[in-house]
Amino acid sequence: NLSMKDKILQHFLQSKGEPISGQQLADELGISRTAIWKHLQTLQEEGYKFITIKKKGYQLVAAPDRVDAAKISSFLKTKRFGYSIHYFEEIDSTQSYAQKLARQGAEDGTVIIAEEQTGGKGRMQRIWHSAKGKGIWMTVIIRPNILPHQAPQLTLVAAVSVVMAMKSLYQNFTPEIKWPNDILINGKKCAGILTEMLAEMDRVDGLLIGIGINTNHELDDFPEDIQSIATSIAIEEKKKVDRAELVAEILKNLEHFTDEYVENGFTSIKTLWEEHSGTIGKRIKASTIRETIEGQAIGITDEGVLEILLDDGQVKKVYSADIEI
Template sequence: MTAGGAREEILKLFRQKGGGFVSGEEISRGLGVSRSAVWKQIGLLREMGYTIEAVTSRGYRLTGIPDALTPVEIQAGLDTGVIGREVIYFEETDSTNARACALGEEGALEGTVVVAERQTGGKGRMGRRWASPPGVNLYTSVLLRPPIPPVLAPQLTFLSAVAVALAAEEVAGLAAAVKWPNDILLGGKKVAGLLNEMSAETEAVHYVVLGIGVNINMGAEQFPDDLRYPATSLALEGGRQISRLEFTRALYRRLDELYATFLREGFGPLRQKWQDLCDVVGRRVEVDTQGRIQRGIVLGLESDGALLLEAESGEREKILAGDVRLLDG
């Protein structure tokens, strides 16, 4: 058993006791290691931020956990059907999307999630850089294998957007708005971004990776000066620190619920939820589509995820990609 595996097993034993004591002998026997090895692993858990009480003749008791996005903590009480059935954790990686795509190629189970404390090559839509400081945010990617044709895969971007907005309300009490195609806003400032990637053939999707980055406890001084749009975090908007662990679990639960509905009922319910959260539906906007500016009233989403715009000419136009800016305040 690896050292990391031993620590996870110790934490599972603590949880089974429901806050009670676990003797060193019981841990030693359960793991098949010496008492001194148990003591060493307890010390490492304390270094990771766990509060563990030790009482002679009674053993050890877990009294506090860190806000750490480790597999054992994420999965504790997660209670999902698909999302998070396996959690792959990195202290540091280039990109959680890159790791999830590699897992997809290797045949990893649907619902596998990748989470990292820090990304060295985080990226957003159109190749833009995503700032990824350690210990304050959520950087995660979710591997799905939906039984849908590739043409419908873009609909899953809205799955992520709705899930993030609902999790922000549930955990932080903040009313987030979604912005087409893949931003989540608080007070008009970007709090999260999404990047989907897909592997498919003409008629079949091999896998879809939902890349999700959420600014949770990021301070104002941690944002880069060269951001394209104003940004914020849940903590800055809510005026308090937010549990990353609690938010991550809530996000995975929401994704699980929404994905199950999507597979069962199609895009309709998800599209309606997205439109309910979108603050530009019915408002006048300007859309920059690679240098071509289009203005009009947002009517909503098409079935393929395109933005439906009533142009100034009165004609309806489908926007497949672009940056949206509100014109009526």
């Protein structure tokens, strides 16, 4: 699905800094050397830098810090997910755009990703701050064969996918899932997930898995009102994040765990979720639309519902709430 320009770029990204002969590239892609040169000009205008090395060809010496299709593709290890990528410098919300694409029949694993969101959405009309170039702001359209009541479990599948991608790429911190959709590092929010559904009464047409991750923020890149509750991977890892690499790792996990869920049910996902959860076993306060419940979080059910043990010994099930630990 990549454009010719992106295909050329991908060759350079995969060559790991080695020069590539213009003739060889032209032959491989079936276009003229002049066409190659023109695409390189366009890439230069976008911020990529090439130098010419005598008798060897072109060498990529600098790339802009972007999460575009070619960059993500160069890390991709999936069967289906991430082969259709819609990239934007700026968008209101990847979630709204995904909704349009999904209605038009976008394939399973289509990705919408942007450098900046001007109207990023959290749950219940809340704002999701999406600073330019600092994070991963993406929606993945998935089309698993499930029933509408199963949809909330896919939020947990997504949380497991994100947290395990972080664990495999970074060593200096331990991310924890806070039920149902937050990922915290040292008690501060680093990522949030928003799942929306396109469905009829008895059939799911598609799910929009919105994933927001603070990757390269310094503390003052956050608006003041969330500086005490938010963090980024770069702050915790003490190193800048290659966003495209993390996106590819998340897509790999999301594909794998969604397939696992559809084939074998929720059991293995539930175990993984509980292993990475910072909620289970803790005393919490859960605010639902109707009431506030205090007690000990004892686990999630096979439906992905949170169970809270109240002080009077009663066990309450919570389907949707905000949790304070």
